[in-house]
Amino acid sequence: xxxxxxxxxxxxxxxxxxxxxxxxxxxxxxxxxxxxxxxxxxxxxxxxxxxxxxxxxxxxxxxxxxxxxxxxxxxxxxxxxxxxxxxxxxxxxxxxxxxxxxxxxxxxxxxxxxxxxxxxxxxxxxxxxxxxxxxxxxxxxxxxxxxxxxxxxxxxxxxxxxxxxxxxxxxxxxxxxxxxxxxxxxxxxxxxxxxxxxxxxxxxxxxxxxxxxxxxxxxxxxxxxxxxxxxxxxxxxxxxxxxxxxxxxxxxxxxxxxxxxxxxxxxxxxxxxxxxxxxxxxxxxxxxxxxxxxxxxxxxxxxxxxxxxxxxxxxxxxxxxxxxxxxxxxxxxxxxxxxxxxxxxxxxxxxxxxxxxxxxxxxxxxxxxxxxxxxxxxxxxxxxxxxxxxxxxxxxxxxxxxxxxxxxxxxxxxxxxxxxxxxxxxxxxxxxxxxxxxxxxxxxxxxxxxxxxxxxxxxxxxxxx
Numbered sequence: 039x040x041x042x043x044x045x046x047x048x049x050x051x052x053x054x055x056x057x058x059x060x061x062x063x064x065x066x067x068x069x070x071x072x073x074x075x076x077x078x079x080x081x082x083x084x085x086x087x088x089x090x091x092x093x094x095x096x097x098x099x100x101x102x103x104x105x106x107x108x109x110x111x112x113x114x115x116x117x118x119x120x121x122x123x124x125x126x127x128x129x130x131x132x133x134x135x136x137x138x139x140x141x142x143x144x145x146x147x148x149x150x151x152x153x154x155x156x157x158x159x160x161x162x163x164x165x166x167x168x169x170x171x172x173x174x175x176x177x178x179x180x181x182x183x184x185x186x187x188x189x190x191x192x193x194x195x196x197x198x199x200x201x202x203x204x205x206x207x208x209x210x211x212x213x214x215x216x217x218x219x220x221x222x223x224x225x226x227x228x229x230x231x232x233x234x235x236x237x238x239x240x241x242x243x244x245x246x247x248x249x250x251x252x253x254x255x256x257x258x259x260x261x262x263x264x265x266x267x268x269x270x271x272x273x274x275x276x277x278x279x280x281x282x283x284x285x286x287x288x289x290x291x292x293x294x295x296x297x298x299x300x301x302x303x304x305x306x307x308x309x310x311x312x313x314x315x316x317x318x319x320x321x322x323x324x325x326x327x328x329x330x331x332x333x334x335x336x337x338x339x340x341x342x343x344x345x346x347x348x349x350x351x352x353x354x355x356x357x358x359x360x361x362x363x364x365x366x367x368x369x370x371x372x373x374x375x376x377x378x379x380x381x382x383x384x385x386x387x388x389x390x391x392x393x394x395x396x397x398x399x400x401x402x403x404x405x406x407x408x409x410x411x412x413x414x415x416x417x418x419x420x421x422x423x424x425x426x427x428x429x430x431x432x433x434x435x436x437x438x439x440x441x442x443x444x445x446x447x448x449x450x451x452x453x454x455x456x457x458x459x460x461x462x463x464x465x466x467x468x469x470x471x472x473x474x475x476x477x478x479x480x481x482x483x484x485x486x487x488x489x490x491x492x493x494x495x496x497x498x499x500x501x502x503x
Contacts, residue, residue: 041457042067043084047095047418048429049075050437051408052393057385057438061431065095067414070227070457075408086459088452091421094429094437097408098157098180098415098455099361100395102321103262103300103350106173107140107163108132109147110482112354116329118499120268123330127500128353130492131485137165139481144173146478149469151351151359154447155417157455158182160321160350160399162235162262166218170230178460178468180415182399184235184262185218187211187250189242200277201241208246215250219257228404228413229456231259233298238264239283240274244290251292260296260400265313266304268331284309293318298398300350302340303333310336314345319398324367326352334371337390338381348395349387361391362447369442384442418452419445 042065049063066074066082108128115127135143140163148159158180163169166185174181188211191204215234223232234254236247254261266272266283279286284305287293295317302310302320313320322335337347349364357363365387372382396406404413419426425444430436453461460468493501 040084047090094419102348105353106147107143108353110143154360188237265299314343323352325355348398384439414457
């Protein structure tokens, strides 16, 4: 018997180089996979039948770069110069985060994101083994994860001098990354996959960076890395290597199809071409980077250079960890950046949280679109929501533009991940929402109190509020 049957749906999914619409449509799910999809008013015997009642059915969204524990820092790392962001706002608090804080922050972030349609989390944090065990596993989400690798020890850092590296600390973090891949890659029926996460080229020695690359190749997994993040990083790279980040990575033969480059807003047009033409992929985080750096990620330029691009929410983004919002930021900020309203049209941006995001992370054979044989990761939006009306699907179609420019995420009614119902009729089935909110508030209050002396020493502007 079919596990789940969805009927009376308006199905919207990328398919090859176009957007395919089934209206009315149905989806049959057997186990963790889609077994049938099509148009018409089919009826089928199933363990669970969901009547979409004309609601939109979409592939579950992929957040291609997210730091889930840092939701506890929401509202505490913005409105400061880019050079001060890490050293005066974020760093002094993160330094005081306990493992319990990280887990509670991850729960809060995942809860929020699932409710707005995210089903796959490309998560990047310390202690990822525990976050998987305590958050990703029980919540039922799909996660493509790495643990942070850098060569930082206990020494405090400023943006004015070259960072002091600690090879012992770097080796420990490298071993944590190796253990993560060994313990979790491909586990939980394939829901968990792993990458290697060197934090950034300015935060580790060439020796450790190349060691990470060699191990990633040996293990057959990708590298997920922050690249060309701004003035702070540029100062470190030119001071230590006499080159920009991408020039340096090219010189050590680091750029290839195994590299997922996050941010890249400090890269030149020529450097973006180098990254794309050598097979690198890019993740832009428009909301977060617009807030932190006051710039738009160069998504259009990278795509024009021939690259594959995806979107992430990063940490503490405006409007929360919500890929509907990130689509809107990506489209509008790039149109403004290029003074061209044709840049990043809605269908292209929709692909950047679905099939192109899956391609970016090497997951396109299993997720990213609604097709027979792929994993059953999908979301159902409420019908007749005022901000999405009118819904026009005939010769004049407005559905995808309305999703990109008008949806908020509050329209999500049902969420299915790996063939399992996570949200049904707006009710979360796998997480205790009320308890998580209470725990997160309490943890954040204590964390900020514990960070007072570090914030004071860093001359943080948030102490004046």
